Amino acid sequence: MKSRTMKAFTFKRYGKSPDLGFDDVDFPSPGADEILVKVHAVGLNPIDNMIPTGMFKPVLHFKLPATLGSDLAGVVVAVGARVTRFIPGDEIFASIFDTGTGSLSEFARVPESAAALKPANLSFVEAASLPMVSLTSWQALTERAGLRPGQSVFIPAGSGGIGSVAIQLAKHLGASVGTTTSTENVDWVRRLGADEVIDYKKQAFENVLSGYDIVLGTLRGDVIAKSTQILKPGGKIISLIGPLDVAFARVRGLNFLLRFVLGLMSRKIIRLTKKRGLTYSFLFVRPDGDQLARIGKILEAEHIRPVIDKVFPFAESNAALAYLAQGHAKGKVVIKIAE
Numbered sequence: 001m002k003s004r005t006m007k008a009f010t011f012k013r014y015g016k017s018p019d020l021g022f023d024d025v026d027f028p029s030p031g032a033d034e035i036l037v038k039v040h041a042v043g044l045n046p047i048d049n050m051i052p053t054g055m056f057k058p059v060l061h062f063k064l065p066a067t068l069g070s071d072l073a074g075v076v077v078a079v080g081a082r083v084t085r086f087i088p089g090d091e092i093f094a095s096i097f098d099t100g101t102g103s104l105s106e107f108a109r110v111p112e113s114a115a116a117l118k119p120a121n122l123s124f125v126e127a128a129s130l131p132m133v134s135l136t137s138w139q140a141l142t143e144r145a146g147l148r149p150g151q152s153v154f155i156p157a158g159s160g161g162i163g164s165v166a167i168q169l170a171k172h173l174g175a176s177v178g179t180t181t182s183t184e185n186v187d188w189v190r191r192l193g194a195d196e197v198i199d200y201k202k203q204a205f206e207n208v209l210s211g212y213d214i215v216l217g218t219l220r221g222d223v224i225a226k227s228t229q230i231l232k233p234g235g236k237i238i239s240l241i242g243p244l245d246v247a248f249a250r251v252r253g254l255n256f257l258l259r260f261v262l263g264l265m266s267r268k269i270i271r272l273t274k275k276r277g278l279t280y281s282f283l284f285v286r287p288d289g290d291q292l293a294r295i296g297k298i299l300e301a302e303h304i305r306p307v308i309d310k311v312f313p314f315a316e317s318n319a320a321l322a323y324l325a326q327g328h329a330k331g332k333v334v335i336k337i338a339e
Contacts, residue, residue, distance in 0.1 A: 008105035009317040010065040014054030020318060023065060028109045029078075035086050035110050036078040037094075041128035042103045043071035044333045045161065049325050058258055059244075059284075060098060067102030068321075071095050072110070073118055073127035074338070083112045085289075091118040093296075095131035095287045104317060106337065114287035119299040126306040129332035130165065134295045134304070136285040137166040140216055140238045141173060144283055149174025151213040154230060156180045156205070158189035158197070161332045162218050162240065164307040167192045172303045178209050178230075185330065192307075206230055217241055224269060224280075233277040243269060245282045252284075307331030 004027040012019040030036040048068050050056060073093040076086050086092065094115040096103055118127045141147045153170045157163045158179030170177050171193035178196035181189050186197050198205040206226040215227040217239030224239055231237070245266040249259040266282070273280040298304050309329040312320035314337045324333045 006106040007314075008067045008102070009069070009314075010067050010102075011052040012065040014052060014057055014064075016053075018052035020052065020068070020321070022317075025065075025067070025105070028107055030080040030083075030109055032080040032082040033112050034080045035076050035083055035092070035112055035115060037072065037074040037092060037108050037110050037115075038077050038338060039072050039074040039103060039106060039108050040124035040336070040338045041073050042069045042335045042337060043073075043129040043131065043133075044320060044324050044335065045070055045097075045132050046324065047097070049321055058254065059252060061100055063100070067105050067108075068317075069102045069104030069335075070097035071128055071131045072103035072108055073124040074108070077107070080112070085112055086115065091124070092116065093118045093127040093131055094289065094292065095135055095285070097132055097285060097287060099287065104314075104335065104337075111287065112289070114289050114292075116289045116292035116296050119296045121300055121302070122306065125311055125334050125336055126308065129161075129306045129308050129334050130295070130299070131287075131292060132285060133162045133165040133332070134169070134299075135288060135291055136162060136240060136283070137169045137216075138291055138295060139285060139288075140240065140283050141166070141170055141175075141214070144238045144281060145214045145236050147173050147175055147214060150176075152176045152178065152211065153214045153216060154178045154205075154209060154212045154227060155194075155216045156219045156223055156227075158192065158194055159185040159330050160218065160327075161307075161329060162216075164189075164192055164331050165304060166216055166218075167194050168304040169298075172298060175214075178205070178212065180205050188330075214238070225272060228272055228276050228278055231276070231278050235278045237269075237273060237278060237280045239269075239280065239282050240285075242266075242282060245270065245280070248282045248284060309333055311336055 005024040076090040092115045206229045209230040243265040
């Protein structure tokens, strides 16, 4: 008997020619602690473009060919034997990042622990834009930084996918927010809630801002090193883009050689932060359905609104990833898979 298949967007190898494209893959069955979801929409994240390069190969483990994508929203069609929180017909959203499987497919296996009910006031496209960026912002600001009302947070690239959500969450948590953006987006990020907005085309943020408590590292290059100049003593840098550090290597159970390499990679920034009385850490987001449910309540109360730049049909997944890679999206890029 011929096994049932479905369409998925996969990569076949790591490196410069990952052979991205559509594949017919085996139809998934949920494990005992999983739900099977008919995917309606997938939110893209920069790491979706990084994974096929092999940059995270020592850390993220895929069986090739592997389905791309981390975020999804859709409808539960089947549940595993031990699942108690969801039933078929439930509308959910989730991040399945770092679970060894991907979301850019017609159906996806989702750990019960990673999913939450979709906020009733959001469409599938809106809900799919949020899991990774909202969980990253939540874990960085509440868990890692211990953000308290009245503190100040610098979130560079305020008009990007992570920035546009992190600004809104930080404001909801009672912080004042500084950010950078281009001239045409200055008023727009102010409307998201940013208090101090630096037009990076006209000014260097490190010459203008001072006395900040927390920096969220969202941009590559020398932005993190420059951020040390705007923090008060005791300030914290939580980087979402690296360099990876030894603490991260320990948590992931990486071998001695990798720990040593990551120690070398992060040595410069850790030395600089120590010298200035600051702390540096790298944050790797983890899926968490309970946190996503709490964020869902904030979304239903409209304290955070999804920000979507562009929606692509499933057939144009390659074009969507290429558009995201340009780095100019105002908010999130989403792929619509089913009506």
